[in-house]
Amino acid sequence: MVVxxxxxxLAAVLVVLPALAGSGAGLDGQVSSCPRKAARSVxxxxxxxxxxxxxxxRIEFRTxxxxxxxxxxxxxxxxxxxxxxxSDGRFISANAVGWAGVISLWDSRGEYLxxxxxxxxxxxxxxxxxxxxxxMDGRDRLHxxxxxxxxxxFTPEHVFxxxxxxxxxxxxxxxxxxxxxxxxxxxxxxxxxxxxxxxVDSTGALQRTFGPVGGEREYxxxxxxxSGGDTFWAGPPDGGSPEYVLEEWGIDGERRxxxxxxxxWWRSSGEDHTSTRVFRLHIAGNGLLYVVVWRPTDEYGRxxxxxxxxxxxxxxxxxxxxxxxxxxxxLRDELTEYVVEVIDTRSGELLASEVxxxxxxxxxxxxxxxxxxxxxxxxxxxxxxxxxxEIVTLELVPA
Numbered sequence: 001m002v003v004x005x006x007x008x009x010l011a012a013v014l015v016v017l018p019a020l021a022g023s024g025a026g027l028d029g030q031v032s033s034c035p036r037k038a039a040r041s042v043x044x045x046x047x048x049x050x051x052x053x054x055x056x057x058r059i060e061f062r063t064x065x066x067x068x069x070x071x072x073x074x075x076x077x078x079x080x081x082x083x084x085x086x087s088d089g090r091f092i093s094a095n096a097v098g099w100a101g102v103i104s105l106w107d108s109r110g111e112y113l114x115x116x117x118x119x120x121x122x123x124x125x126x127x128x129x130x131x132x133x134x135x136m137d138g139r140d141r142l143h144x145x146x147x148x149x150x151x152x153x154f155t156p157e158h159v160f161x162x163x164x165x166x167x168x169x170x171x172x173x174x175x176x177x178x179x180x181x182x183x184x185x186x187x188x189x190x191x192x193x194x195x196x197x198x199x200v201d202s203t204g205a206l207q208r209t210f211g212p213v214g215g216e217r218e219y220x221x222x223x224x225x226x227s228g229g230d231t232f233w234a235g236p237p238d239g240g241s242p243e244y245v246l247e248e249w250g251i252d253g254e255r256r257x258x259x260x261x262x263x264x265w266w267r268s269s270g271e272d273h274t275s276t277r278v279f280r281l282h283i284a285g286n287g288l289l290y291v292v293v294w295r296p297t298d299e300y301g302r303x304x305x306x307x308x309x310x311x312x313x314x315x316x317x318x319x320x321x322x323x324x325x326x327x328x329x330x331l332r333d334e335l336t337e338y339v340v341e342v343i344d345t346r347s348g349e350l351l352a353s354e355v356x357x358x359x360x361x362x363x364x365x366x367x368x369x370x371x372x373x374x375x376x377x378x379x380x381x382x383x384x385x386x387x388x389x390e391i392v393t394l395e396l397v398p399a
Contacts, residue, residue, distance in 0.1 A: 034056055034057035034058075034351070034352075034396045034397050034398040034399070044254075044256050044257070045255065045256065045257070046257055046258070047257075047258040047259075047260055048257070048258070048259050048260065048348035049260050049262065049348075050259055050260065050261045050262065050343065050348055050349070050350050051262055051350075052261075052262045052263050052264055053350065054399070055350045055351055055352050055353050055399065056351065056352075056398065056399055057342070057351045057352040057396040057397060057398060057399055058352055058354065058396070058397055058398075058399045059340060059342065059352045059354045059394060059395075059396065060394070060395045060396075060397055061364060061365070061366060061378075061392045061393070061394055061395075062392060062393050062394075062395055063390060063391070063392050064375070064391045064392060064393060066108075066109060066110045066390075066391040067110050067388050067389065067390055067391070068083070068091060068093060068106050068110050068112075068388060068389040068391075069110070069386070069388045069389075070096075070386040070387050070388060071386075072384070072386060076104075076112055076115070077093075077096050077099040077102050077104045077115050078096035078097065078098070078099060078386075078387050079093045079096060079104070079106070079379075079387060079388060079389040080093040080094045080095035080096035080099070080104070080389075081095045081096070081131075081367065081379050082094045082095045082131070082132065082133070082134050082173075082368075083367075083368070083377045083389055084134050084135075084136050084142075084370065084371075085370045085371075085375075086136060086140045086156070087140050088108070088140075089107075089108030090105060090106065090107055090108060090113070091105070091106040091107075091108075091110070091389075091391075092104070092105055092106075092134065092136075092142065093106065093389065094117075094132050094134055094144075095131045095132055096387070097387075100119050100126075100128045101117050101118045101119035101120070101125065101126040101127070101128060101132075101146075102115050102116075102117050102118065103115060103116055103117045103132075103134070103142075103144070103158075105158070110391070116158050123160045123163065124152065124154070124160035126144065126146040126147075126150075126152070127146040127147040127148035127150065128147070129146075129147035129148060130146070130147025130148075131147065132144050132145065132146050132147070133145040133171045133172065133173050133176070135176070135177070135178035135184075136178065136371060137178050137179065137180060137181065137182040138179070138180030138181065138228060139156070139180070139182070140156035141153055141154060141155060141156060141161070141182055142154040142156075142158060143178050143182070143184070145166045145169070145170075145171025145176075149165060149166045149167055149171070150163055150164075150165065150166060151163065151164050151165065151166035151169050151171060151204065153182070153202060162202075162203070164203060164204035165204060166204075168186070168198060168200050168204060168206055169184045169186060169200045169204060170184065170186030170187070170188050170198070170200075171184075172188055172221075174223045174224075174279075174280065174281075175187040175188040175221055175222065175223060175224060176188075176224075177224055177225065177226040177232055178226075179226065179251065180228055180229075181202070182201075182202035183199060183200060183201045183202055183207065184199070184200050184202075185197055185198070185199050185200075185224060185226070185232060185251070186198045186200065187221070187222040187223065187224040187234060188220075188221055188222075189213050189220040189221070189222075189237075193209075193213070194209070194213065195209035195210055195211055195212075195213065196210075196211035196212065196213050196220065196222060196237075197209065197210055197211040197222075197224075197234075197249065197253075199251060208253060210249075210253030211234075211249065211253070211255075213237075220237045220238065220239065221237065221238040221239075222234050222235055222236070222237050222238070223235045223278055223279070223280065223281045224281065225281045225282050225283045225289075226283065226371070227283045227284060227285050227371060227372035228285065228371075228372055230250055230251050230252070231248050231249060231250050231251065231256055232248070232249055232251070232283075233246060233247065233248050233249075233281060233283050233289060233345075234246070234247050234248075234249060234281075235277075235278030235281045235291070236277070236278055238272055238277050239270075239271075239272050239275065239277075240268040240269055240270040240271060240272070240275035240277075241268060241275070241277065242268045243260065243266070244260075244261040244262075244263050244266045244276075244278070244293070245258060245259070245260050245261070246258070246259040246261065246278075246281075246289065246291070246343070247259075248345070257345070259289075259343060259345065259348060261341075261343070261350070265295060265339070266293075269301070273296070273304060274296050274300070274301045274304060275296075276293060276294065276295050276296070277293065277294050278291060278292070278293055278294075279292050279293065279294040279338070280292035280368075282368070282369045282374075283345070283372075284369070284372060284373060284374050285372035285373065287344060287345045287346045288342055288343070288344060288345070288351070288374065289342070289343045289344075289345050290340075290341075290342055290369065290374065290394065291340070291341045291342075291343065292338050292339070292340050292341075292365065293338065293339040293340075293341070294336060294337075294338060294358075295336065295337045295338070295339050295355075296335070296336045296337075297335050297336060297337065299335050300331055300332070300335035300336050303331050303335060304328070304331065307324060307327055307328060307331070310324075311324060332358060333358050333359045334357075334358075334359060336357075336358045337355055337356060337357055337358060338355070338356045338357075338358060338361045338365060339353060339354070339355055340352075340353070340354045340355075340356065340365060341353045341354075342394070342396060351396055352396055352399075362378075362379075363378070363380070364378075365378075366378050366392055366394070367379055369394070374393060374394040374395075375391065375392070375393045375394075376391075376392060376393075376394070377389050377390060377391050377392065378390045378392055
């Protein structure tokens, strides 16, 4: 039997492309040596325009020599595709293929220490379905959302504390942040929801909602990022936002600042799959904002239109066969790009902007950075077929 899927399924596929947000401590962030303007204070509520000018720096992702490595005999879990770091510099990893429900701990040099967790329904156990999302709060407590939409919390020693439903808290990577006190902000606007953002305490109780939805669509996703304190940053809504706008919001619901980036290549078609969109967002403790923009080329748009003309439509929805999904994935790899930018939020200056083909990105662009830092990681598979996680830093050098 051939299983078909609707176009709505593509949004979910795009959401789970290389993960946006690892979390963790470590406010190193002292990375820029290229010329840049001095930081200056900006009035609350202000709008800063960032021109489409040649930036003074370029981006280099440099290896640190630290690796989390698998072993060939399977004696211990592989490093997974999701990695955090705690305040002691230890790495926490999960989502290794074949190791469902297992979370591993590694020391600051990348040496394996031990693992905890397993598949099950009991305290400290996780669903075998889907991937786990991992977050760290300001007290090194680990927050885990599993594939059954359950939200579990552990002490810094990884002793189970509580479990609550994650429906309100969110937990989708890139659209959820965990604050210093363990409460969460969810940037995924759901059906019938009148505000974009929800603040939920660590027990799952809704505290407040705020932020305009920005359109009539029933489903809107905004990537958000947090490095500590009482504010976070948000990208524009998915689904064809007409502007490349980045906003700083207070946890109290007040919009503090807006950065309006002028970019000649930003485009909105009104469709997720052919519109430019902010795919990843990360704020460092030194005020540098790291942005990854997914950019479809004109050729990609033409090829997608050709592909869709050959698909059956049922009830107004295009029905994607496995073969069509495979072809779309190929087109996305070959004909779409990541624009990686670094913006100084203090001065409102674009410091760097680099373009990578999506097919290059997995080997070059980090999957995520650690909380408050421009140190992050890449997930790789070696020539021996064994996976490893490579710890890297982002550095700015003169263009």
